[in-house]
Amino acid sequence: MAALGEQSEEQAMAAQPKPQNRRPISNIVIVVAMQTEALPIVNRFQLTEDPHSPFPRGVPWVRYQGTYKDLNISLVWPGKDPTLGVDSVGTISSALVTYAAIQALQPDLIINAGTAGGFKAKGASIGDVFIVSDCAFHDRRIPIPVFDLYGVGVRKTFEAPNLVKELNLKVGKLSTGDSLDMTQQDESSIIANDATVKDMEGAAIVYVSDLLKVPAMFVKAVTDIIDGDKPTAEEFLQNLAAVTAALDLAVEQVINFINGKCVSEL
Numbered sequence: 001m002a003a004l005g006e007q008s009e010e011q012a013m014a015a016q017p018k019p020q021n022r023r024p025i026s027n028i029v030i031v032v033a034m035q036t037e038a039l040p041i042v043n044r045f046q047l048t049e050d051p052h053s054p055f056p057r058g059v060p061w062v063r064y065q066g067t068y069k070d071l072n073i074s075l076v077w078p079g080k081d082p083t084l085g086v087d088s089v090g091t092i093s094s095a096l097v098t099y100a101a102i103q104a105l106q107p108d109l110i111i112n113a114g115t116a117g118g119f120k121a122k123g124a125s126i127g128d129v130f131i132v133s134d135c136a137f138h139d140r141r142i143p144i145p146v147f148d149l150y151g152v153g154v155r156k157t158f159e160a161p162n163l164v165k166e167l168n169l170k171v172g173k174l175s176t177g178d179s180l181d182m183t184q185q186d187e188s189s190i191i192a193n194d195a196t197v198k199d200m201e202g203a204a205i206v207y208v209s210d211l212l213k214v215p216a217m218f219v220k221a222v223t224d225i226i227d228g229d230k231p232t233a234e235e236f237l238q239n240l241a242a243v244t245a246a247l248d249l250a251v252e253q254v255i256n257f258i259n260g261k262c263v264s265e266l
């Protein structure tokens with residue numbers, strides 16, 4: 001057994017980058033919830049819709065694909081709700097499409113790119129882009145010991161410290177729930193989660209990536225200020241188009257940084 005303060009052989013092995021993390025990243029899946037967020041990224045990397053979808057027949061999920069520099073890039077979007085015709089936002093669709101994309105495409109890295117609400121009290125402004133360090137849920141309340149922690153479901157993301165430093169991006173914690181608005185109970189949980197940004201997908205995506213052991217990064221651009229005085233839905237819709245342009249630029253910077261590097265170098 002290792003003496004106190006020394007590493008055991010297993011600990012030393014665990015600290016080594018895994019073999020797949022020691023070769024350059026070649027295969028990336030970008031998960032995006034809304035078409036308005038997805039299309040600028042699709043156009044930027046000249047991705048095209050996969051005519052042989054890897055997803056089950058009949059689901060609305062869409063895969064765009066292409067090569068950019070040394071990378072195979074897929075962007076997956078859960079598509080429009082078949083009945084209502086709006087984007088399939090939220091935790092269920094994003095978890096399902098992430099699971100299916102990992103199974104079918106075996107990516108080296110997942111990137112969830114999207115918009116988020118931001119807290120000005122935590123330093124967020126409209127148009128800011130954050131890399132997320134931790135995700136948790138704010139609307140899964142189970143007041144029974146240990147189930148309470150399961151409900152909150154805090155998880156670390158793959159934070160990419162070299163990327164954050166090089167691109168000079170802001171870092172913050174993300175809180176996820178299935179509502180655009182925020183009840184008082186949600187607000188207390190978001191504060192307890194120490195969140196700077198709030199979305200409707202992140203914690204569900206990191207849950208899946210954690211289960212399947214694929215590193216996941218989160219790039220979130222702020223469309224609305226949650227602790228401001230404007231109604232959230234109005235502010236979100238007003239800023240959506242302009243902020244997706246900032247998101248698209250940030251994703252391009254992130255992809256350029258990743259190109260040619262191993263996961264362990266990010």
Ligand code: ADE
Pocket residue numbers: 115116117118179180181198199200223224226232236
């Ligand atoms: N996406 C953009 N703004 C949001 C908000 N305020 N809450 C949840 N998801 C969002």
